[in-house]
Amino acid sequence: MAVDRMQQQRFELKYLITEEKALMVRDFVRSAGMELDEYSAIRPNFSYPVHSLYLDNDVLTTYWDTINGNKNRFKLRLRYYSTDPDTPVFFEIKRRVNNCILKQRGGVRQQAVESLLSGHLPEPQHLVSYSAKALVALQRFCELTHRLQAKPKVHISYLREAYVNDNDTVRVTMDRHVCGEPNLRFAIKTAMERPRYSYRPYVILELKFTNRFPNWFKELVRVFNVMQRGAAKYVSSIQAIGDPRLLEAHTTIVQEEEVNYD
Template identity: 55%
Template sequence: MADKLQAQRYEHKYLITEDVALSVRDFVRSFLVIDEYGATQPNLSYPVHSLYLDSDDLRLYQSTINGDKNRFKLRLRFYENRPAAPIYFEIKKRTNNTISKQRGGVKREFVREILQGAFPAPHHIVSHDPRQLVAVQNFSKYILELGAKPKAHVAYLREAWISPHDNSVRVTMDRDVRCSPEPEARFVTDMIRPASVFEGKIVLELKFTNRFPDWFKQLVRVFGLAQCGAAKYVDGVTELGAAAVTYAFALPEKPVVPVNGKSSAVAPINGSGSPPVTAQAPNAAAAQDT
């Protein structure tokens, strides 16, 4: 399945309540369709997990705090625990008001060696698309330049609406946004003592590749929306406290909370280094752009 990546786009973000989110859902039905990954899921949403990398002095975090016009983030995105499920290396750049993304899927068995400094090769990559190899190689260069390491695990439930005609317009609503320190790159969906981000509010994002659609303007006006800078990694680390992700530590054997909010016990990595298998997201979600 082709990756539905909006390589360059604009995005406006808003924090809304659940009541408003349900009304927004009814509004966007007239223009967009629910994406295939959420269509069969509870509340039309599927889980998304991102492991963010940063330098030990949190340079990427600080670039957002400082309001730098040109900045980027490094994240490893995954959707489930299956050993065969790939990990997606993503570089998300902001240049003034424009967002650009590079993304490449890596076979899970090669992720650790790339994080440890191995230069990505074609056999590491899931797709034969050369752009994905270039994306992962660029990611690897940033790792070396920054000394970037795993810092934080961000998870949420995504409801995504897409245009039935092209990839120029997307609307997403992200619920139950959580963040926990993650220095080990475990790539499991369970989270240890996650902090709730945005005080339980839902992150609404209006994404478009050309001009701001007229019906987007109508949506903003009808619901009285106020644009904000909701950045999941930055707001998550701020909620945790920067010290929580700055220093390496051993993860305690404490209760964990998956993104669906149900408690479970910590599932340790087994002797082979492969993560345990727990609840799975739809396989097709791995191709979804966010």
């Protein structure tokens, strides 16, 4: 994907809505002057696939930080859109500081993913496109991964319909078909074998802004009578999968490695 639209600092409000209401929200957002982003515009049903591989330690520290509502928390994830080796994998730190979302990320070459997650120190050549900011983000990601002893845990995917304004200060997304399954390897994949779905049959509506809360957001909330709520995909996927399945997947990998070693 050619353009990185990530907002480094923003506020985001989440809502669960029905598919019927989502279609009406689509019309409302367009009437407010928002346009489909360049990826949604060329896709069937205006939605493109998003994949994330979340990292955590064996006691699921970042999961429990979210469950317990810790104000200053973070998640570690790899965000990607394709298994094409020429496309980047974004090593991303997503922090919540009070009500503000802060993000850092660097786009990494797919062939470098396993070595970086195995503990190799980040180098400029690991990046798809070098910048000091991207390298600092990658270094910070690897530092937090080492400190937390985090490893791949869950692969999550969904379809995203996204709208943006002219200067990228306001963004509206609707996410459908959120699903996840254990992935304890360093594999970048899109196919799932036994996905577990979250939030069905609802759509996750997110209203995102970097500066002032737009007045038409207030009108949208009023017109559609929606109530703000949490919708953390990593948390919901862990709950849908259940710890026993994660343990089962881990045990299977260990057994396979022992067989290969023998």
